[in-house]
Amino acid sequence: MEIKRKIYQRMLEWKKQTCGTKALLIEGARRIGKSTVAEEFGTNEYKTYILIDFNKASKKVKDVFEDLNNLDIFFQTISLEYNKRLYARDSLIIFDEIQKFPKAREAIKYLVADGRYDYVETGSLISIRESVENITIPSEERKIKMYPVDFEEFMEYMGEELLLEYISDCFKKQIPLEQKLHAKAMHLFKEYILVGGMPQALVAFKNNGRDFALADIEKRDILGLYKDDIKKAAKRYNSRVSAIFENIPAYLSTHEKRIVLSKIEEGAVFDRYEEPLFWLDDSMICNLCYKCNDPNVGLALNKNESYVKCYMGDTGLLVSHAFSENEIMDGQLYKQIMDGKLALNEGMLYENVISQMITSMGKKLYFYTRYNIEKHRNDIEIDFLISNDSKINYRINPIEVKSSKNYTTTSLGRFKEIFGKKVENQIIIHPKNYLEANGITKIPPYMLWCIFK
Template identity: 70%
Template sequence: MEIKRKLYDELLTWKNKSRGSKSLLIEGARRVGKSTLAKRFAENEYRSYILIDFNIAPKNVRDNFENLNRLDIFFQNLSLEYNVKLYRRESLIIFDEIQKFPRAREAMKYLVADGRYDYLETGSLISIRENVKDITIPSEEKKLKMYPLDFEEFAEACGEELLLEYIRQCYDTKQPLQQKAHARAMRLFREYLLTGGMPRSVVAYLENDRDFAASDVEKRDILNLYRDDIKKASQKYNFRISAIFENIPGYLSTHEKKVVLSQAEPGAVYSQYDAPLFWLDDSMICNLCYKCNDPNVGFALHKNDAAVKCYMGDTGLLVSLAFGENELASQQLYKLIMNGRLALNEGMLYENCIAQMIAAKGKKLFFYTRYNEGKHRNDIEIDFLLSNESKTSFKVIPVEVKSSKNYTTTSLTRFAEVFSDRIAESYIIHPKPFLQEKTVTKIPPYMLFCAL
């Protein structure tokens, strides 16, 4: 089964505009579909291609990078090794899993300058210190981040193109979907929550007649790959990465959803967890969301490094991480989620999925809370902060996520009172149909992609 990915169009843009001056690096988490996309692009858009997988590349291929001062020999060796004829300006060379051989990444400076062929790189963990400490990062390299399938891609894979078009039409005209269509879209969204956007999970789900158990098998294999990668991280902090990773469902099940280091390591301080958190973020296994102390121009300028939420990069993986195989095998959990009756844990999944949607649009994640000394608790809690991205008239867009049809908007109201001059509009993500109320836009989660 072939899954259409939006990133393909960006690869085409690179080929048509920048390929002669830069290589293209696709970075993303393991099993997100980088290699599949690169190969499909090469097959469709080039006369010939060579794919060098540095997980299995033989020694003579690696040694060939000593011939960069004799590029005729370099290319001849590749052509002979992979039995592929290369054509000037009509062939693509793919360096797959390039983090396994950073020397090849450094070579882009010379290969791009030579100009004979195009170069596509794929990699995970490419900015981790161990993978770049001995090389010069080439300026002749354009980067693209690849995420799990977003809701639109998932819906298209499920054959719901007409439903997507109807959702876009309703958002543009500020109208709710008809009730039957709304119920259908919410069901599709809950399928997305459970299956997630990792390609192998989606394919297993659809090719096995929408079987969540088949999807779960693939997701658990991916989680084990992540655990293996964590074990290979620097011994200085791999146990801390593992502690955070395994505790993610626990953190997200709490009211505040923040990382609590004492649960991972008694007496821990945030300075000890800078590198582990960076590793999880750079690997794109997780999406980090930091508290913004003052929601004003440039959220990052007011970032609180000691208050962070750690969402899974894929909500389907969070489901498999949070619940045991036996628990999922009973099918009862799937039934509860599909019927919208999971209570607390459903809120965790909703919020994680909204974080995933925002991050996939290339936006950094921030949240806001205000502590009330008199009440000894937070009296304002905003799940996410977005902005209108204007440099001359900056405005804040607070976002609250509600998984239940019955909820209060106390925090959003107080936030609006305190920061009224900074707010452009407000969003509430809820399972009910679209509703516009003055400056508050209430949208179902399946419609969020239209607003980002």
């Protein structure tokens, strides 16, 4: 069974809406399945397709991009090189790893204007941005972002469509799941935390009797690629990017979870780390979450760039990044997480997976804290703030993430007192079943996707 990706539907919409007037650029981190879904799309929706992988395209193929005055010769060369016949308005040409050959992206303007075929471009997002200095970026592109496999896609791949429907139905009716099914859903969600959403890891997990260790091998290979990307791509500041990346588990293990630059470099200031942080965010390797100073006015308008949390783009990768290979291979780590006995680190993983789920829904990440001078500590800590995106009737939804079953709702109460008129829903994500209490919606983490539906 293949992993069904939601982005496929958006690709169908692009094909229908643009009718060959725009190419499609799929942006995303490495190893999330961009090439796979592009080929699947070409197979299902066109009579033929050609995939040009610029990691290994021949010199003859690359040379043909030097002269676009005769497109008949251009298409003839590609057709012969890949031994595929092209059909007008019924063939797709995929430019894979397009960051390796910027001239192909520049050519999109002329190829789209020609109108004979459709074009999909894929590549590592940050590398795409860093490879356009000497080219004209085409306006004939529609960009969509692709993320790791989300929880819904995970459930469908694991054959749990009926349970997924039941979860959605319970949310709509605002009732808890039957207790045994709640326990099953929580078990599956913990599997999702540990395995993550990188397709290779997920396939290794499912095809080998749900073996976490084999999934970990795949994830460590991907982490190795990311570290190589950091060394090669972020040349001007790769040491600072690398320092932040290596310290992500350490930051997320602390109570506040925000980046503290003094742990990286004595006397460090955020100005020196602005570009490295942007690089990690723009590469989609990480998801940045900024403090909002005044949620009353708007989240982005009051972003405090000096207070930022850095989550991993995929929680399964965070697990392999945070724990040594020996810790994982003996199986105890998985047992502790599945049994809910990992203490502080479990909170780190829960908060990271919620950040991942929110991001995959197209939302920017913000948090809120208030420092109490008398108490010498924060007396309000809201993990995530989500707006309703309305400019006329702006509302915010504060979200707190609780990894244990015992907790207080003090921060939410104080937040409501201050911003009451702007608060739409108060949400707590916890390991327990669905519950409405004192104006607060308490949901298990496997139900979060329902909110965005």
